[in-house]
Amino acid sequence: MQSKKKNNKNNKNSKSKDGRAKVSLARQASLKALKLVFDGKSLSAAQAKTIENLDDTRDRGLANELVNGVLRWRWQLEFFVSALLSKPLKAKDSDVQIILLMSLYELLECRTPDYAIINEAVELVRKTGKRWADGLVNAVLRRFTREKEELVSSVSEDQAKYSHPDWLIKKIQNDWPENWQQILNANNQRPDFWLRVNKRYSSAEKYQQMLQENEIESVGSAISDQALKLLQGIDVRQLPDFSLGAVSVQDVGAQLSAGLLNLDKHQRLLDLCAAPGGKTCHILELGDTIKALVAVESDEIRMQRVEENIQRLKLDADVVPELIIADAREYKQWWDGLTFDRILIDAPCSASGVIRRHPDIKTHRRPTDIEPLVKLQSEILQAAWQMLAVGGEMLYVTCSVFKDENQYQIQQFLKKQSDAKELPIDAEWGHECDHGRQLLPGEYEADGFYFCRIQKTA
Ligand SMILES: C[S@@+](CC[C@H](N)C(=O)[O-])C[C@H]1O[C@@H](n2cnc3c(N)ncnc32)[C@H](O)[C@@H]1O
Structure with a gap:
């Protein structure tokens, strides 16, 4: 920990009427x-x-x-x-x-x-x-x-x-023997404040100018052309045209997903585990890149956030997304039988890649949480596979750095599915894994994310 670097001017050490110090x-x-x-x-x-x-x-x-x-x-x-x-x-x-x-x-x-x-x-x-x-x-x-x-x-x-709790240090040391200190140090940093500029509204360059006119400093990103990092904390409602859908708050690492889906306008896309809709909205912002989008989320309240975001960003004009509140694993209950060309699984996970943004994870997460999560992810993968068209592509994403949830999960999946082929991710960012690619927390000032692309062969 570094010492004495913030100046909190709000130290109101005043006295109350009875002469005793007031507690702030x-x-x-x-x-x-x-x-x-x-x-x-x-x-x-x-x-x-x-x-x-x-x-x-x-x-x-x-x-x-x-x-x-x-x-x-x-x-x-x-x-x-x-x-x-x-x-x-x-x-x-x-x-x-x-x-x-x-x-x-x-x-x-x-x-x-x-x-x-x-x-x-x-x-x-x-x-x-x-x-x-x-x-x-x-x-x-x-x-x-x-x-x-x-x-x-x-x-x-x-x-x-x-x-960090001991178990978490050991797990990260075990999975990332070369990078564990880097990961732990990154987890203790304050998170960067990233925006995603709505491509339908403006380019990142133009929006950066608007920010500057409002005396808000920002910088771009080497890994996402729609990302801007704010150099100061600000209430999002004070951002120019926020209510008109100009921008969303989304970590730059999360912004990599849409590009890895290899989208085109004839495709039907299934977005599993969609709330609060960051990636759903990003895909819709890209314009006429898809034919149809179905988003599935099990949490009804969180699904409302997807709807609110779609409305604020005005994204239901060309493709009207279908929002389904359901368990992704129970696909027989909600799927109409039409296969999808692209499936995004943004899997529920330990969130061990986003600790800098959610420091309570270190307090709440237990080693026993991981196995049930791995099982849930595996079941979602299996369900998704049934709905993917031959030749179609699935993108599996987590915000975890644990290999159990990432490359080992995919290793098990590929072992079971003889009609599955891993596709390469050619990128400058991140670390190539035995399967998939990992961006570690703090790299490119992003949160930690794992990505793997899998194609269904005939
Ligand atoms: C990592 S978050 C998704 C973030 C989202 N894709 C975005 O970009 O904003 C995972 C989501 O999966 C949902 N979820 C968990 N289990 C699920 C299940 N069995 N079926 C569908 N959704 C599930 C959680 O409620 C949570 O909203």
Whole structure:
């Protein structure tokens, strides 16, 4: 972790009427959000219940910084807490533990003066009603400020050094013996903010000019001609013509899928596991590249997002996409028997390639999650295969870096299907695998994605 590089100006260390220091709303919201995540909620659900209700943009900024920072650096921060406490806190005092994690993160990473961070932490503990802990929090944080350098240099075990759970480090080491440190370091970075410019609306170059006119700096990408990376955080509603469908937020790695489908205007395309519709919309934006599109998604609420995105981007003019809420595996219940020329499977996966964007994955994912996911992916692959026309192509995509979900999955599939042939992916980006191609997190400032193209032979 680097020290003291952000300047959070929203350190409102003001006093309330009774003369006691007020606890910032941002820190209260961060504590609530982290409690929810540690109790099993996803980060986005926790943010929606807490941080997103804060009125002040700067409060939201600080709260998001603290919550994401703690989730990224949790294992290193926990190492410091253990080193500073004579005995661990009880499970029922998880709020005190979280306040320590938040404050240590802030002491390491933010420019707020140390005394203000410590005062806020003490007030926050008092607000929880655990007055017995205010002295402890004060003492632990003060000791940290005194012994910071020795403590930071005493971090040697991988779990604390790379701030990932042990099982995840071992799995990544095993799958990527040459690249594991690169992957772990990339997972701890703040994600880049990528846009996909709607080709029907404008080119990336023209939209970049519009951004510039609005004093929003951006840069293009070497791997996607529709991608622009914003150099500052911004509410998407402030982007020029966002509501008119000019752009979507989509990682540049995800933008590679549409190009790998080798589309033409006579084709029927099946998009399995479609929500929230990033890739569906990208395909539709390319213009008259297909004849028909059927998108299947099992989650009804998420499917609404596909519909909203199609409407915002005005993509139902030439090809009216058919949206089916169903389990991709149960194809006999919804398929009309007409084969598809192209099938995209954007498979449900461990999401181990997008940890930098969703740091709660490190907290939530368990080693036992992988086997059921591999089974689900294999069943979706099998179902998709039944619906693919002879000569047709299937693109299998995951946002995982685990080989079980990627090249080993495809290896098993190819073993079973004698009428399946892998097609090459000629690209400069990523790593050629025994089967398919892997873009690792952070490469080309993208998230981690795996792609494999398979053709059905006669
Ligand atoms: C990686 S996300 C897809 C992202 C999407 N393609 C995009 O580009 O925006 C995987 C999706 O698969 C859906 N899903 C999971 N199991 C499924 C199943 N058995 N059948 C259909 N969809 C499924 C999940 O609800 C989730 O929306």
